[in-house]
Amino acid sequence: MTSQVETAANESVNLQPAQETLLKLQNVSKTFPGVKALDGVDLDVRAGEVHALLGENGAGKSTLMKILAGIYQPDGGEVILEGQRVQMTSPIEARDHGVLLIHQELSLVPDMTVAENVFLGNMPRFANMFVNNRHLNDRCGEILTRLNCKFEPTERLGNLSIANQQMVEIARALVFQPKVVVFDEPTASLTDYEKVVLFGVIRELRESGTGIVYISHRMDEIFELSDRISVLRDGTYQGTFETAQTNEDEVTQRMIGRDLDADIQHQPPELGPTALAVQGLAIEGLYSDISFDVRAGEVVGFYGLVGAGRTEVMETIFGLRKADAGSVQVQGEDLPISSPSDAIDQGLGLVPESRKEQGLVLGMSCKDNTTLANISKFTKYGWIDTAAERTIFEEYMEKLRIKCPGWEYETLNLSGGNQQKVVIGKWLSTSPKILILDEPTRGIDVGSKSEIHHLIRELAKTGLAVIVVSSEMPEVLTVSDRIVAMYDGRITQCFDRSEVTEDSLIRAITGQNT
Numbered sequence: 273m274t275s276q277v278e279t280a281a282n283e284s285v286n287l288q289p290a291q292e293t294l295l296k297l298q299n300v301s302k303t304f305p306g307v308k309a310l311d312g313v314d315l316d317v318r319a320g321e322v323h324a325l326l327g328e329n330g331a332g333k334s335t336l337m338k339i340l341a342g343i344y345q346p347d348g349g350e351v352i353l354e355g356q357r358v359q360m361t362s363p364i365e366a367r368d369h370g371v372l373l374i375h376q377e378l379s380l381v382p383d384m385t386v387a388e389n390v391f392l393g394n395m396p397r398f399a400n401m402f403v404n405n406r407h408l409n410d411r412c413g414e415i416l417t418r419l420n421c422k423f424e425p426t427e428r429l430g431n432l433s434i435a436n437q438q439m440v441e442i443a444r445a446l447v448f449q450p451k452v453v454v455f456d457e458p459t460a461s462l463t464d465y466e467k468v469v470l471f472g473v474i475r476e477l478r479e480s481g482t483g484i485v486y487i488s489h490r491m492d493e494i495f496e497l498s499d500r501i502s503v504l505r506d507g508t509y510q511g512t513f514e515t516a517q518t519n520e521d522e523v524t525q526r527m528i529g530r531d532l533d534a535d536i537q538h539q540p541p542e543l544g545p546t547a548l549a550v551q552g553l554a555i556e557g558l559y560s561d562i563s564f565d566v567r568a569g570e571v572v573g574f575y576g577l578v579g580a581g582r583t584e585v586m587e588t589i590f591g592l593r594k595a596d597a598g599s600v601q602v603q604g605e606d607l608p609i610s611s612p613s614d615a616i617d618q619g620l621g622l623v624p625e626s627r628k629e630q631g632l633v634l635g636m637s638c639k640d641n642t643t644l645a646n647i648s649k650f651t652k653y654g655w656i657d658t659a660a661e662r663t664i665f666e667e668y669m670e671k672l673r674i675k676c677p678g679w680e681y682e683t684l685n686l687s688g689g690n691q692q693k694v695v696i697g698k699w700l701s702t703s704p705k706i707l708i709l710d711e712p713t714r715g716i717d718v719g720s721k722s723e724i725h726h727l728i729r730e731l732a733k734t735g736l737a738v739i740v741v742s743s744e745m746p747e748v749l750t751v752s753d754r755i756v757a758m759y760d761g762r763i764t765q766c767f768d769r770s771e772v773t774e775d776s777l778i779r780a781i782t783g784q785n786t
Contacts, residue, residue, distance in 0.1 A: 329689025370451030382430030483655030544568030668697030
């Protein structure tokens with residue numbers, strides 16, 4: 273529950289357009305093969321406001337914004353900007369009209385410099401011919417300073433972390449002096465410090481009269497930043513609320529059409545033998561002396577700041593990195609794991625941090641992605657049993673509430689949250705003994721997040737050993753039996769769920785107890 277907001281409006285208020293209305297989308301519809309993504313959706317944005325757009329994954333938020341940004345063309349409806357009907361036939365045309373979309377999934381060029389990416393499509397030139405590199409880098413440097421970025425304009429973009437690449441994407445909003453900026457899940461990869469900087473930029477844009485559309489699954493951000501909230505569900509408009517007159521419960525109920533399940537009632541787990549034991553694991557420059565264990569039926573959460581080494585430890589256990597020292601035991605046996613295929617053979621599964629780059633083959637169907645890690649199970653005499661594959665996919669489609677038209681649907685066309693569910697289904701289909709989930713609910717709406725939290729607890733009850741790496745404190749506190757805190761490549765403390773507090777956890781991940 274958001275503490276700043278104490279009273280809920282009794283019913284949705286469909287607000288009338290104000291005099292300062294900057295942008296209106298009216299009766300917008302869009303259909304993809306087998307899916308009606310938008311069905312007569314309305315949205316208006318005022319000059320100098322932050323207008324939050326909420327909905328479950330697959331509700332149509334990103335589709336609506338891609339229509340506004342010229343990436344998709346609507347099947348029906350219209351876009352009105354400053355009182356004039358406009359048709360955005362491309363992102364360049366949208367930008368020329370003053371509309372800029374900051375993508376959830378990065379839309380940058382890794383082999384170009386930071387400055388070239390920031391000014392992509394609008395390079396400063398001599399006599400409209402040659403790129404003015406000095407002016408390009410100087411202007412970019414000013415913007416990076418404003419964003420408190422520590423990297424240089426001349427740095428190759430591909431050398432930057434995902435979080436820094438997201439800051440480059442955001443920097444583009446400060447170049448074009450836009451009328452409307454759409455931020456689609458902008459904080460998914462950012463540290464807490466970078467979020468503060470971003471929120472400052474958003475407030476500056478609002479004060480300058482820019483209209484902001486802000487999409488996020490993080491309710492604390494929504495209630496901190498926004499002036500109004502509009503809700504979509506299954507491609508339909510559910511209403512608009514004044515942020516100060518609603519609360520998280522009401523908005524969530526409008527999003528998902530039901531009340532969220534009550535908080536998970538945490539009961540002491542029935543623990544089996546030690547499933548995974550890690551002793552003295554180390555990679556020079558990344559982490560050192562990592563020792564912990566996970567028992568069957570237990571959920572162990574790993575919590576720490578970005579760069580603490582959590583993901584690198586899990587990648588080593590799964591055979592993606594080679595350790596300089598230490599050992600990994602699975603069910604009491606020393607098993608040197610030198611590749612992911614070795615790890616899979618020994619009953620490990622890893623839901624990776626980045627679903628698009630590491631978890632999926634986007635051009636393949638949902639069915640094929642679900643069985644990819646276990647394809648030999650469905651292969652006989654060189655032939656793949658597609659009927660058995662379909663059965664497995666449909667099982668996890670139902671269990672995980674994956675929204676898609678059918679098994680043959682390309683994963684590329686799913687929303688981010690449904691893509692994440694396919695990744696989870698892929699690893700569950702291998703029947704693992706130990707399941708590692710790295711940021712399992714990043715980019716997932718509150719309804720799906722609740723379902724996955726319950727799924728994690730249910731999996732542990734079946735005897736599965738589960739590790740959850742998360743940057744969200746409420747998540748590790750909700751699902752974990754024990755919590756391992758990491759700071760600067762080291763384990764600083766291990767907590768039993770019954771003894772951990774938010775304060776003690778913060779102290780542990782910031783090195784204050786070392």
